[in-house]
Amino acid sequence: MRPHIILWIILLIAASPAFCKDIAYVFSEGSEHPADNANLTDYNGKDMVSFATAAGPKGSSVSQGNHKTVDSIKEEINAKLNMGNQVVRDEGLRLTGRRSGAQRIDQICSIYDDLVGNWTYISDWRGSEIFQYSNYTLEMGKTVGSLGKGDCDDFAILMASLIDAIGGTPRVILAYGPEGGHAYAEVYLGKKGSQDKDLSRILEWLRSEYQVKDIYCHTDPKSGDIWLNLDWWKDSNGATHPGGPFFQASAQIPIPIREDINKTSLTPIENSPPCVLFNYTPLKPEVGETIIFDASSSVDSDGQIVNYEWSFGEGSSAQGRTKAVCPFIYAENGRFFVNLTLTDDGGDKSLKTQEINIAEPLPEVFFNYSPTAPKAGEAVTFDASQSKDKRGQIIEYEWDFGDGYSGKGVSIKHQYLDTGTYKVTCDVKNDRGMDNISAINLAISPKEPKSEKSTPEKNAMTIVSVNASVGDLMIVPENVSVNATRPLANTAIDNEESKKSRKTQAIIIAEPRPEAVIRYNPTSPKIGEAVTFDASQSKDKRGQIIGYEWDFGDGYSGKGASIRHSFLGSGDYDVRLTITNDRGIKNTSNKIVIIRQDESSNEIETWPAETAFGPYNGEKILMLGSGGTAPTGAVPSSGYDATVTIRSTQYTGYDVTVDGNYIGTDGKGQDPLDGVFTFKVSGNQQHLIKANHPYNWKWWQYLYNAGETYTYDF
Incomplete structure (x- = not known):
């Protein structure tokens, strides 16, 4: 559509000079400013508008004396809208499609887009200005497969008619400028001030929908009314979308449509809440590590996100417009729920929650060994001193040498007896109980063969x-x-x-044996106490000791230069150490280790049941766990058939207790001269028996089996 028409419209102001009514404004994101040469001209209804015939777009106009008042033009245009026509109503409904809502901006834009894309431009009669009825314009368009057919004023009248048909408030602008006359439609958006929020959302939607920075509107400085430009004209600077640039004119006359009906504001598209998307790196975060939470992929389809609010699940939070990417460090391990709440420029919020597992960092294991190419029988030193822990200390180093031997310590030596490849594993543990493992494959090569003839030392004999x-x-x-x-x-x-005359005798030169030395600590171990046995002082005169085998005398055995063992019962144990040197020669040494009960132990269970006595075959019977006093002559249950005898030829008058319960004193019901005290306890249970005397005392704790007899000397 050309910006000029064959008939120019000339406004003749008869009474007084024209002055500005509505001001043309450009609404940009975050700002607004006046537009040039587009303000509306205030007018009187009696002002005359002259329609003149032009020789062409560039020719001079010749007045035909066709004059009309503004009021008569307003009346004619309102009539040509053909309000109530069913054809116009049906077309308006069709063009809005499935866009549901009261006077929504996207409904208006849908009509505009279809009309612009399906318009056939045809000029009026030469020398005449004809305003077509809106339904006639539609019918003529259908004849050529378009929506409408006519010139710019017909386009404006049909646009206004379709807007009015779906509840909007339109108006038509008649303009006159250097390039000729023109007509276009506008739609009422609302009132500035009281409807700022809706107006802002409408303008933002228009900028987003049509990918433009500026939206052109007319604003009444008195009433605050805002009208959206719906012009369309093909030019490099022309209007090609709702809110496009104004036609540059020296006079612009607004023609109201059905001004007896209150104006209805447009409503913005229902705000869509923002879509929350976020992730974090690294995917397996640890305590003390910087985690990057990234929500930059979140979007708001009809606006923009104005606030990112993070909650990290352990009491900390962060928020702000620039917090799309937010770093955070957790001070403790555990599972936390991270919440991100987004707020868009329409005030709607969206929330998303993700669970994050913060792991306790494992200690880092580093170890080396020397020599780097060990041979069978050669001592290899393993060193893990370069291992480290981010948050504390490494307190344990455990080694598995892959040949059935193991050991402990930050640095340790080990000998491999045979060639081969061995998997050496180092397991370290920190002061928070976290452990980590590292392993290598260690190749052991054969040892170098000895020379068949060796040179003796000088003067050796x-x-x-x-x-x-x-x-x-x-x-x-x-x-x-x-x-x-x-x-x-x-x-x-x-x-x-x-x-x-000769005689030959063979002389045997013996291979010296290695010397086995046993040391242990503590020197007076108790039951259950860990005893460290150390054979590191053992030595060999001509080579190295490569094997240490232990027999602890209680059915258990072990290997290693240093080893720990606990004895479960008291007694004297014959601990034997057998060592082997690198020439296969063995030697054995032994020590008697005496294990005693820890008399200060407070871990002995006392029997909680009541104690009662009853005669049974002339004996004093200890009734444990009976829950009360046994009746006279009661026969004990089968569980109380373990017999215990305490005897002493040295003391009489000593006290006896079982599980903390007083039994009696030797001599009461017994022969006071032989110092013997016999009683029964429940079988298949453990009991603590004490014999106390002012000059001496002993005690025993065992599992007493039913049907057996136990005797203790005191």
Whole structure:
């Protein structure tokens, strides 16, 4: 559509000079400012409008004396809208589609877009200005497969008619400028001030929908009314969307439509809440590690996000317009729920929650070994001192050498007896109970073979003693001196003439054994106490010790230069150590380790049941767990058939207690001279028995089996 028409519209102000009524404004994001040459002209209804015939777009106009008042034009245009026409109403309903709501901005824009895209432009009669009825314009358009057919004023009248048909408030603007006359429609948006929120959302939606920065409107400075430009004209600077630039004119006359009906404001599209999307890195975060929470992929389809509010689940939070990406560090491990609440420019909020697991960092395991190419039988030193922990200390180092041996310590030595590849594992534990493992494959190569003939040390000599007779011949190895117990005058060594009469004897040179040394700590161990056995002081004269085997005398055994063991019962245990050197020679040493009950222990369970006595076959019977006093003559249950005897030829008058319950004193019902005290306890249960005397005392704690007899000397 051209910005000029064949008939120019000239406003003749008869009474007084024109002055500004509505001001043209440009609404940009966050600002607004006046537009040039687009303000509406205040007018009087009696003002005359002259329609003149032009020779063409660039020719001079020739007045035909076609004059009309503004009021008559207003009346004619309102009539040509054809309000109530069913064809117009049906087309308005069709063009709005499924867009539901009262006078919504997207309904108006849908009519505009379809009309612009399906308009056939045709000029009026030469020398005449004709305003077509809206339904006629629609019918003519259908003849050529378009929505409408006519010139710019017909376009404006049909646009206004369709807006009015769906409840909006339109008006038509007649403009006159340097490039000729023009007509276009506007739609009422609302009143500035009281409807700022809705107006702001409408303008923001228009900028977003049509991907433009500026929206052009007319604003009445007195009433605050805002009208949206719905012009359309093909030009590089022309209007191509709702709210496009104004036609530049020296005079612009607004023609109200049905001004006896109250104006209805448009409503914004129902605000869609923002869509919350966020993730975090790293995916397996640890305590003390910086975590990046990223919500930059969140979107608001009809506006923009104005606030990001984070809650990290342990009491901390952060918020702000710029917090789409937010770093955070957790001080403790555990599972936390992270909440992100988004707020858009329409005031709607959306929430999303994600669970995050913050792990306790594991200690880092680093170890090396030397020599780097170990051989069988060679001592290998393993060192894990470079291991570290981010938040504390490493307190344990456990080694598995892959050959059945293990050990502890930050640095440790180990010998491999055979060649092969062994998986060496180091397990470290920190002071918070977290452990981590590292492993390597260690290749053990064969040891270098010994030379068949070795060079003896200078002046080295082995001295042996023999008892040889005259005439005996000894074959003496090199560097061996013979100490004879009697003269050897006739030996081959001393007498060359006796070489024909010889005797040969073999001398056995023994391989020295390694020396096994046992040390243990503590030196007076108690039942259940961990005892450290140490064989590191063992030694070998000619090589290295490569094997340590322990027999603890209680059915348990172990391996290693240093080992820990606990004895479960008191007694004297024969602990034996067998060591093996790198030439396969073994030796054994032993020590008697005495294990005693810890008399200060407070971990002994006392029997909580009541104690009662009843005669049974003339004996004092201890009734435990009966829950009360046993009746006279009561026969004990089968569980109370373990017999305990405490005897002493040294003391009489001593007290006896079982599980803290007083039994009696020797001599009461017993022979006071033999110092013997016999009683029964419940079988298949553990009891604590004490014999107390001012000068001595002993105690026992065992599991007493039913049907058995136990005797203790005191």
